[in-house]
Amino acid sequence: MYKSAIFLLFIIVSTSNKYVTAENDEDTSTDLYVIEGKVFPWENGASNGWQLMTHVMANGGEHYGFLREDGTFIISNVPSGSYIIEVVNPNCVYEPVRVEINSKGKFRARKVNLIQTSQVIQVPYPLKMRPLTPFRYFQVREQWRVTDFLFNPMVLMMILPLLLIMIIPKIMNDPETRKEMEQLNNFTNYNMPEMSEVITSFLSGGEKQKSKAVKAAKKRQ
């Protein structure tokens, strides 16, 4: 009976999924510091108001810093600790920097390495954030072009022999060219067959000799 029963139960999430934060979880007893730095725009992409669409974020949004018109920023009210400073810009990639402030107020900026957390490659402080590359959100649409089609190796492989087949007989029809060709043929006939013959004889000759040798050996037996 139970085996055939389907136990259905729709559970309505009774505690909200929202992460509830306490109102006053700010720790006020420690000293607070200011992280400073400057963000540089992407050279050619520095349109008007890039400062407006950019902000600096510490630890995924715990603290924000906004850019002045010259690109400098400060992040205020930061207690000592370790912060990943990221530049948020929808058009350019910036490398994040980890800033560590010890309890004495000493600053150290280093490259973010999430895999080897102990590895320290220092970068200068105050921070200088330079764009790495513009974002590429979109794929470039492949457009159908005749040249693409023609220079496709498959097509080339087909069309060239076709051309040869179609054109060479036509050329051969012309008596002068035919003569020239014959001359050329004669010329090549002197060289080319020799080459191939040399190779074929080289490749087959050894075998023949070998088989001959074997036969000879057999005869001797």
Next chain:
Amino acid sequence: MAPFVRSFRGNIHRFLIDVQILQYLIILVGLFNLSLCLYEDQVGKFDWKQNYVGKIKFASFDTVSAAKKIIVATEENVIAALNLKSGQILWRRVLEKGYGGRIRALGGVTDGDLVSVSGGVPAIVRAWDLATGHILHEWPIAEQNHDRRFSPFISFSTLGLYSANRIKDVKWHIKDGTLHHILPIYNSAVEVTSYDSKTGDKLKTRRVSAPFITQETECVLAAPYLACLKGDSSLAVLLLVHLFDTHSQPQSVTINTIFGAGAQGPYHLESVLGEEPIISISADNNQRKRILLVGEVPVPIQRDIVGDAALYVVSVDNEKILLETTYKNGAKIVASELLTSKPMPNISTSVTHNSLLSPTIIASVCPRQTKGVTCRHLLASEDHSVALLQHNKLIWAREEALANIVAVEIIELPMSDRDQEIETEFDQKERDVLSMMFRRVGSQLKQAKTFLQSILSLTPQQSNQRMDLVRDKFGLHKMIVLVTSAGKLYGIETRKGEIIWQLRVRGIRGFSKRSDAIILYVQRGSRHFPYPPQCALLAEDKVCIIIIYYHQFDQTGEGIVYTFNPITGQPLDGLVKLGYRIKQSMLLHVTTDDFLRGILIFDIRDKVHVYPKGATAIAASIAKNTYIFTADQTTGILSGYSLSYSTSQELISHKVWELLLSPKNQRITHVVSKNPIERVHSQGRVLSDRSVLYKYINPNLVTIVTEGVGHTHKNTLNLYLLDVVSGAMIFSIMHKRVRGPVHVVHSENWIVYSYFNEKSRRTEIASLELYEGKIQSNTTVFSSLATTKLPIVERQAFIFPAAIESMRETITEKGITSKHIIVALANGGILELPWMMVDPRRPINPEVREEGVIPYMPEIPIHMDAIINYNQSVFRVSGIHTSPSGLESTCLVFVHGLENYNCACNTMFTDLFYTRVAPSKTFDVLKEDFDYYLIVIVLAALLISSYITKKLASQKAQKQAWK
């Protein structure tokens, strides 16, 4: 030689044709794009976004700059400039989330600069460029210590009188480039500290003696005075302290001089918005109020004002005008001269509009122009909408309630009239041949009639629905039903994001125990013509009892159900008060005869109710196998109830299991169940040795996440998997030295959750996958009670190189399409992460290869082309909603949060982002950019070329035959 050549040529021809066909096939295949990402020209094709700022907290007209605009600061910690003419956002700055970015004060707009005070202790003062929104200065309010090199700041706590929870008592006053920080010190004085609002230099600290101030004293700022109300009875005294004159003594005004004799307490004090130092006092249970001009000699105005009128004082030609806003089926603004109470009908207005609901003026200007005085009022309504009123006319309105969405459902649109006719034709109960034929002929006649009408361009008969609001072939066009925290409901269609309907439900609020959640159920979809679709809202009752001057809500918290039609926004049964408090609810999976799914409601006295009542018998018929489970965050008790002792008249619950996640050690933060509409297509996973590993697919499995509390368990994260039917714990796991924010996705046989690793200081994603093993316990159905074997749990953790705001899995109709996880990143991107990337079976050892399993790498790379919202950054995402479409390949995604976009030239901001994703690519439909012309040309060329070559070949053969 000749035959050889001929045959060779023939072969070549055939071969060429073959190759051509192959070539075109390749092109054809290429047309079905095999990539995940978007093309640039697809921007905005199936995604849209909308702009919101949130509920207005402070607002001010910028009349100083060349471009007139309105500066607003909102509850969502946003500072923005709105276009005066259109209400569009000119610029917007999003401050820190929650407490750290709460805007405390906004000022200085009339002086041409914009200063905001935000955050906790110490607060951050930021000066913004009015025109562009650039930051000019930023400094924290704190004592500067010049001894240290790196300009550290010490918070006010060092002064010994200022703790974080006193920030709400602090009053701020920004005037003439100076920021005054006004802190009442109990039983002694008011401390006024003045700073240069640009540099942060401390100018002066004064202490004005005010020994009467205690914790209970109600004080409001009417600069340059601080007005405090002392005492409750008729002996209450209003004390006015001049903040900038340390020598002056507090002036006192008795209540009787304001109201005359006979006014009843309790009194309530409020400062009147506007430029002037005016306060209003309400008496007689907020029945009436009077205002007092604060000055060297306080002047009370001897006129009663209605208690619920919102006041604003605006100056017109150096005359002070009092604006009283009342609401009764439309907003009415009555203007009168402040001192003489002489009415000014030319300024008074009255407007009726959908978007105005109990509005208050939050900013107003009345400049004298050539035509006379034209007033502009910025009105903020109870439902968070904001509107600009100019001379009896509503210029624009913004639905800011949409900035705070609590529940989302995506609902199918109804069929078009024609489809509905076909549906009725085949939906009849009696099925004899003759009547069916008659119906067939009748409907065809009708179709012919409409066809003729359309040909003769006659007006078609009026339909009761909008023509474009019908279901499309692939079920991509749907209706999004949104419930906002203001109690306003919206219906938005998915194609363009147009608001189709809005509905205001008064007197409801979210469940206070569940962080103000409102529950939305789809009781009947739009498939059951002629029955209208029906949605039900479950919330708490908000009874409003007016106590002197200010609305105080008696929190009865009894449950209410509100039903409405999600397509048209028409209320169906209206607001139904249940008369009990709701603890848990669920939607029944069986329907009544009219296809309505009942709602099972579990009240706090463990009694079970069904809404509507008529569905009780249906609910009782499945009661044997119906279980309810509850989780209490405060007590940590989880309990399960069975309804097996129910009769057809009454549902009876009895507890079958109970367990305790002791609140001493842990606090429940998440309870995540699977999406009830989810289907799992594949029952197992094929291993490299061709054997099958069966998935543990338990529909009753719930993930419970708790965070450790107390010293020893702080920064631990526990995750439990609980079968809520049998009450059996399936699995538990514990992470040490990690903290939130935690985000959990629970689907099929896997759980993916993210957290912050304190030790390594990085965000990590852990992934669990459950398997029954090589043999399946029950091949037909899963029974929680019959399965005793614990599943095999595969687990793995990954480094995620960005902070996560929200996560959700994609869902499709039949579950064939592979699952992706939609991850909202803190930097504004929305990432489509294939589940394959967080597969716990990704082998560390690359020799063990399984199909479709990528070798393990500790870090999950973020590919830019997997960001589905491209440069339309969405900040502070509060939720992601996914819904299947009619296509198996496609999933609809709706993201709500504060969205911030930019493009080099024009600026738009949005809160809502909608798009669709195809996790396994669109395998079941041609892409919308499919090149029909190319395929036609190619086919035509092929046909012609084959025909021509045939002709040519036959000619050739003929010629040769003649030779």
Next chain:
Amino acid sequence: MYTIYIFISLLVSVSSSARGSELDYDGWLQLRLWHAFNDESEPIFVERGNVTVSSVRSGASVVGQNGLLQPHINQLKTLAKHDGKYRLKAVARTSLGNEITFLTSLPACYLLGSDLEDVITIWLDSAAEPIAVSISSPGPCSTENPFTNMWTTNVVVKYPDGGPVPDTATYIQKLEREREARERGEAKDNRSFLARYWMYIVPALIFVVLSSATNPEAGGAGGSSQRQ
């Protein structure tokens, strides 16, 4: 006949040795068990016995409980006939002195089908506090009399596994190895040009040979077509 059997079994149950499991705390745990067989929504609990877990880390436990009386078995049978649930209440006392009540249940027919064999699983949290006590029975479902009126109880103590951590060590090692291999490979690969690229050269050669072989034929073909 109706004497009360005292059945004490000593069972050292082995908790599943999941990888990474760890428990910082150890202590004892005492469970007092009550059960209800009545076929009503309100349970009537009668005492069943007790379980003592002397060490939560090892999971060693002693079970002391009375056998079932015939009326109880009959009740259980009626319950099983009506698809009812056997309910078990467990009051846990920990070494810290906390007392926590748990409720668990299972379909009564499973108990009869397995001849009163059941498994009591005690789940602990990371602080070694019990969070759940659940009863299960292998079954099968039956409404017949059990062979015995004695309980066969297994006690399993479970505690949370340690969470997975990203495996960076092997990855770094792998990278290291790959780097070394690459370096070694670069150093070693000093073979001659021909030795390295023979696979490209040979087809090219064959192609040349073939084309030179067909060339005269093509010329011949041209000639032949001329002749036609």
